[in-house]
Amino acid sequence: MSELGITVKKSKQFSEWYTQxxxxxxxxxxxxxxxxxxxRADSYAIWEKIQDFLNKKIKETGHRNVYFPIFVPESFLKKEAEHFEGFVPECAWVTIGGSSELEERLALRPTSETIMYSMFKKWIRGWRDLPLKLNQWCNIVRWETKATKPFLRTREFLWQEGHTAHATKEEADEEVMVILNIYKDLAENQLAIPVLVGRKTESEKFAGALYTDALEALMPDGKVLQLGTSHNLGQNFSKVFGITFIGEDEEEHHVWQTSWGVTTRLIGAAVMVHGDDRGLVLPPRVAPHQVVIVPIPYKHVEDETIMEKARGALAKLQDNGISTILDDRKEYTPGWKFNHWEVKGVPLRIEIGPKDLKNKQVTIARRDTLERTAVKEGELAKSITQMLEDIQDNLFNRAKKVLDENITEVKSYDEFRKVLGEKGGFIKACWCSQPRCEEKIKEETGATIRIIPFEKEKIFSNCVCCGEEADKVVYFARAY
Amino acid sequence: MSELGITVKKSKQFSEWYTQxxxxxxxxxxxxxxxxxxxRADSYAIWEKIQDFLNKKIKETGHRNVYFPIFVPESFLKKEAEHFEGFVPECAWVTIGGSSELEERLALRPTSETIMYSMFKKWIRGWRDLPLKLNQWCNIVRWETKATKPFLRTREFLWQEGHTAHATKEEADEEVMVILNIYKDLAENQLAIPVLVGRKTESEKFAGALYTDALEALMPDGKVLQLGTSHNLGQNFSKVFGITFIGEDEEEHHVWQTSWGVTTRLIGAAVMVHGDDRGLVLPPRVAPHQVVIVPIPYKHVEDETIMEKARGALAKLQDNGISTILDDRKEYTPGWKFNHWEVKGVPLRIEIGPKDLKNKQVTIARRDTLERTAVKEGELAKSITQMLEDIQDNLFNRAKKVLDENITEVKSYDEFRKVLGEKGGFIKACWCSQPRCEEKIKEETGATIRIIPFEKEKIFSNCVCCGEEADKVVYFARAY
Structure with a gap:
């Protein structure tokens, strides 16, 4: 059993806990x-739930899925100078195909702007071709040199990347926001992770973008994780790739573009935010299995009756659209199974033993609170449905409370350092908007401005760094 | 219009027709x-339909989706000698990561046996861990040197690859057949492409397999296309990768493995089999859009009434689960739209004009037969549903007739060459089972044995090549 269980405390050895x-x-x-x-199967199943949710939302909003090659010629990456500088250091390069050296080396896509936009140039001719709203699900390669952290920092990961082209800046602005709201919905209502959303500073924006909006979530170690980004690329790429259209005014214009993405790091975020000392705790809406049924035979009394009841419960729940499995393996004990499915974070466990049989009930154990309740057989589907919703809400509310408690307002640089060192989380502070203050704080403390909120908040001090007049309230944090 | 339409005949310039x-x-x-x-969006949408169908079937049969890295170290590929020889000539190699030369070059997966099975070794310990039934959807890289043919021959394509491990050969045999039947169902009932199924000869089997079963389909140019394969890998890989389990007998055994896959070439097959001189003809079950509604305003008489009716039809069909779009663009004429959606192969077109308005009807045009019918408004959903089924059946039956007419029985090598040269298609012939006859025919005619049927057919001549006694009836063809 000890081999199976988690051997460290989340609150004590967070990083080791995460890996275990x-x-x-x-x-x-x-x-x-x-x-x-x-x-493996469970994380991929979570990714499929994320895909299902996003596919529905992005198709409803007029986007279509496509697939572009994984290969990006070096000359394409070089076209947009900032973009090239941002990505080249972490590219993996194919230099040999079959038995020949390639004439030009090919990067494995670290992102697909340049390969896609060379085609946009070809496809877009006139205003009738706009907006063009595409998305692709694919693998991404970035040659990380820091220590590997599953889901958070790996040389290959999975993502979706949306790429759109519009006739005007206003349409591109709106697109950026439509997507950001879909991402927030995904994070908060599916993964039960509360987020702060806002704009990135110039130094933190995407390489080649006009501006970047992002979602940021607090992790239990006080650091924050960027969960998704939505960029207005302006006309930066359309100018270097020559993506123009003849407008209704019969003039030639450059298109306005957006790109946006979320990755498999979302899975890592859910693990960190919701897990406990026993293992994973999965939000019901993304859990591969929402319910596991464990029959508890007792000295072989009425074994078959218990199994029959278990199979009946399985059928009933599946009929109600609840993703349920029955663990009827004879080679494992109920105790082993409890532990096994707890580590795997299944939201609800149904136990059916002799006592349950006698009382025409089942016993239900909640993974989030570890509470056990007896429920009458006739109310099974209704109760389970309700409890799954309760768990979904509870996980979000619990995380929201932690987030709220870890947004700390500071007025001085001393206070800033103290909070950052002792408590972590988001630090709300006033800033003069000068890059040198942002840079100084980053160098001295490791904290960066995670977002500038969309709704301007009231200035409550001078700049937390230089002490001169501030014009923005921003949220700092140390980030993954 | 000429730019939009197909400018060559399918029957005359097949290859150019396909590309156009x-x-x-x-x-x-x-x-x-x-x-x-x-x-682009339409082919990816077809791929998504294929994914939906296969995901449902393979999950129902106990498989789970996973994702393994795209990188395969050269030393892994080398472990199984035949496998290595089969794949290394067409690998693309990553030799640089970031700014460093890699110590060992990494192939981009040409298939994932070796990378997956190194993990199987770790995960499989005892009989309780079996069967292990995994599948992955991913991109595949094979550095083709012959001319590119969209969907059929490209350096990167998409596929699913299933990989399973079992305790016995019998279980692996059964798995191979379960999958082959799912593939046949996909090809015939979704893509409306009739197939021949059977076993590959030793020389045609997958590099490293015990045996390979396959689906083969006839293309209109008389060549055949392999649509899917299902391999029993025997213990070849488990022996080189050391994948063993402790059985219920408490002895150590090597697992028996299978692998199987279908690729985006299925899309190319559907294009070739069903398309006509006007363009694509898509089977309703995989069409991105099953129905397009084209309003036909006439001298602006009752424009708004026509549009209202069109929107009503759209809502009704969508409510009935029929994937429908309304082409209400004002900047294109109805004639342009007819042509546009015909090239794109949408199974049904609904026209709503003044005459339809007057008669409380709509006019429906079938893409497969080009027939037009008037249907009463009240019967719209029912008629459309029925017509979509009819089209699906018609496409299959039409292709099945062509297949049946192009399986030619021959008794002599002269006849073989004549049929192959003049008619093409499948040539049914008797074979002595000697590799040298198979090899001779391949060298001299370019035809290979596509399948040995599962149900042994009656010998009707001596070996078509050497004239000695034959022991098998097999199906030859020139293949893509």
């Missing part, structure tokens, strides 16, 4: 290639 | 990287 949970819950495993992981 | 249809229907486009294509 991921390996022991069988979400992922280290691949035999440096920097890479295997997405 | 794919480009003009906007299924795909050539990427600016040699050997690669872009899967």
């Amino acid at each position: 949970v991921i390996l022991k819950s069988e979400l992922a495993d280290y691949a035999p290639i440096k920097g890479c992981i295997v997405f | 249809v794919i480009l003009k229907s906007e299924l795909a486009d050539y990427a600016p990287i040699k050997g690669c294509i872009v899967f």
